[in-house]
Amino acid sequence: MSPSRSNKRPVIQPEPIARIGTAERTRAEILDAAFEFLWSRPFRDMTVNVLMAMIPQGRTAFYKYFDDIHGVMAEMLKRLEAEILxxxxxxxxxxxxxxxxxxxxxxxxxxxxxxxxxxxxxxxxxxxxxxxxxxxxxxxxxxxxxxxxxxxxxxxxxxxxxxxxxxxxxxxxxxxxxxxxxxxxxxxxxxxxxxxxxxxxxxxxxxxxxxxxxxxxxxxxxxx
Amino acid sequence: MSPSRSNKRPVIQPEPIARIGTAERTRAEILDAAFEFLWSRPFRDMTVNVLMAMIPQGRTAFYKYFDDIHGVMAEMLKRLEAEILxxxxxxxxxxxxxxxxxxxxxxxxxxxxxxxxxxxxxxxxxxxxxxxxxxxxxxxxxxxxxxxxxxxxxxxxxxxxxxxxxxxxxxxxxxxxxxxxxxxxxxxxxxxxxxxxxxxxxxxxxxxxxxxxxxxxxxxxxxx
DNA sequence: TGACGCGGTGACATGGTGTCACTAGAGTGT
DNA sequence: ACACTCTAGTGACACCATGTCACCGCGTCA
Structure with a gap:
């Protein structure tokens, strides 16, 4: 189907991009940073620090969108689940x-x-x-x-x-x-x-x- | 064959207890505390703190015997390996x-x-x-x-x-x-x-x- | 214009980690 | 008996990731 060229990180484009405010965009950026990070490095190295260093916002902005790093993984799991099903x-x-x-x-x-x-x-x-x-x-x-x-x-x-x-x-x-x-x-x-x-x-x-x-x-x- | 009564934590008695000095005993105590802990609680809750609270010694004594908590798990894996093989x-x-x-x-x-x-x-x-x-x-x-x-x-x-x-x-x-x-x-x-x-x-x-x-x-x- | 809400921030407290200089005491040699 | 040494163990400390909180700037809207 859409994203399948073999060695590139697959882009999971979830819900049809509906009217995103700044907040939704930032949340998406965090999630995207997580996908990007995990594409080449193990979960154990993924911290809030390292994730937020990948996007413009400061570290504490993270907590506006997720409870903790596992919240990101829960969201990632949801997206994967959709793909899998x-x-x-x-x-x-x-x-x-x-x-x-x-x-x-x-x-x-x-x-x-x-x-x-x-x-x-x-x-x-x-x-x-x-x-x-x-x-x-x-x-x-x-x-x-x-x-x-x-x-x-x-x-x-x-x-x-x-x-x-x-x-x-x-x-x-x-x-x-x-x-x-x-x-x-x-x-x-x-x-x-x-x-x-x-x-x-x-x-x-x-x-x-x-x-x-x-x-x-x-x-x-x-x-x- | 030895320890198999069904719902008790199995005791892994490794090398034949040879002339143990204080050090070996303490190391064994730490390891034993780890087995005891993991018998009823998940690995993610096992910290150096909690482990050393289970034995008389203070927390920092831990580092005389293991590099970190994963060192304990590496040792545990070795023991399990012996049993499995x-x-x-x-x-x-x-x-x-x-x-x-x-x-x-x-x-x-x-x-x-x-x-x-x-x-x-x-x-x-x-x-x-x-x-x-x-x-x-x-x-x-x-x-x-x-x-x-x-x-x-x-x-x-x-x-x-x-x-x-x-x-x-x-x-x-x-x-x-x-x-x-x-x-x-x-x-x-x-x-x-x-x-x-x-x-x-x-x-x-x-x-x-x-x-x-x-x-x-x-x-x-x-x-x- | 002023109040409000939202995205975002810096400072801070917390908690686990790992190190280091140090000590008490047991053993050893003289 | 004395000094030396080695060993198990300790308290204080620095470090780092975490999560919270008061606060701020700005756009929106009444």
Whole structure:
């Protein structure tokens, strides 16, 4: 889609830029500085000092817009969440060949993970240092768990997936994705995405639909 | 095998207590205070202040034994590493039915993960706040990746596992484990371990040896 | 014109950190 | 018994990021 040239920091342009006053602009500047900073440096080095040194305003102006540095990360998480939810859902909602849809969904998700890798890692790190960010982050992951779990249960009903408790398996599979993004795309230079797609799809498809579908990308598990 | 009564903090008794001078005892006290603290509270709340308030010595005595709070976590990681490596390796090294061995190894690993869950989460959090701990932690995980990768390659040679690039898959599978321990056992009360064992073994076995072995715990993939 | 509100600032108090010069006391050699 | 040394531990201090607060300049609007 729009911002995807490979090695440039992706610009997250959120809500349609509606009539910004000075305040909104400054808030956006802070957030933008955070994105810029985290694109090349770890969260642990990001302080209010260093962030506000990147924009014209003095340090204390920061507190007009955020409670603390974790407030910035909470906002960043929200923006990432929007991006993630947008691209992630073919397999979860669409009808059709589940293996093909799953492959497509995972490939799309990995692209998101690749594009925002450093930010995802930053949010994950921030979750370790602040209870609220941790809660938000876990809440997002849990929502994915639930959605995946439901989809598994539905396909179990249809006999497409073996009978087993879908909850923990959904959690496990989702954790693969998150951990791989952080590990492979969390700092630059990032790994190439294709091997990650291959590994993740192999794990998901083998676990859910069986190994024989894991290699070929176009499946015939269900004829449409 | 020794300390496993379920809801008590496991005592990691490291090197056989050899002729401890005052210094070694104090160092051990600090470390022990860290374990005690992290058993019930998150890493982000652990400061030098709070740690040294738990033992008779004053705060600055801390710096005789560790560079900073991350030095404590590095030491904790070393101890955990010893525990982890001890129980983890049946599948990696033993001969015999690979599915049965893998199941056994994973079940043993999950027990470790369960027992030390809060500490594992603490180390993982600490890795987010300090480059050295992060490097150590990643190095440990990478060693697992390499070992698993080798084992996969070996079984691919034997035709027991499909041909695919084993590296990223090994990484993905190992991340499942780590992420599940942190998620399910990272804070108390911890989840029950059995569903975690079930989910993890399902993912691993389905991915490596095929779904048909994932349900029964005693496999006949290879006759001994 | 004057009051108000908003974006922004400098000064300050707080709290954790890490260092350093120092001390008390135990051990050692003479 | 005496001096020397080493070691565990300490209090005072400087540092730094944080977060708050009173205040200010300026544009808006009655």
């Amino acid at each position: 947008e691209g992630a859902s073919a397999w979860l909602s669409d009808d059709g060949d589940p293996v093909a849809l799953l492959y497509k969904s995972l490939a799309a998700e990995v692209q998101i993970g690749y594009r925002y890798g450093p930010f995802i890692k930053a949010v994950s790190d921030a979750a370790g240092t602040n209870a609220e960010v941790e809660d938000e982050w876990n809440w997002l992951l849990d929502r994915f768990d639930d959605a995946v779990s439901e989809r598994i249960a539905a396909d179990q009903e249809l006999g497409l997936i073996e009978a087993f408790d879908p909850g923990p398996v959904a959690t496990a599979l989702n954790r693969v994705d998150a951990a791989m993004y952080i590990r492979q795309f969390g700092h630059r230079p990032r790994s190439r995405p294709q091997p990650v797609v291959d590994a993740i799809t192999r794990v998901w498809i083998s676990t859910l639909y069986g190994q024989r579908w894991a290699t070929s990308r176009r499946s015939t598990l269900v004829r449409e | 001890e129980g983890a390796s049946a599948w990696l090294s033993d001969d015999g039915d690979p599915v049965a061995l893998l199941y056994k190894s994973l079940a043993a690993e999950v027990q470790i993960g369960y027992r030390y869950g809060p500490f594992i989460k603490a180390v993982s959090d600490a890795a987010g706040t300090n480059a050295e701990v992060e490097d150590e932690w990643n190095w440990l995980l990478d060693r697992f990746d390499d070992a698993v990768s080798e084992r996969i390659a070996a079984d691919q040679e034997l035709g027991l596992i499909e041909a695919f690039d084993p590296g990223p898959v090994a990484t993905a599978l190992n991340r499942v484990d780590a992420a599940m321990y942190i998620r399910q056992f990272g804070h108390r009360p911890r989840s029950r371990p059995q569903p975690v064992v079930d989910a993890i073994t399902r993912v691993w076995i389905s991915t490596l040896y095929g779904q048909r072995w994932a349900t029964s715990r005693r496999s006949t993939l290879v006759r001994e």
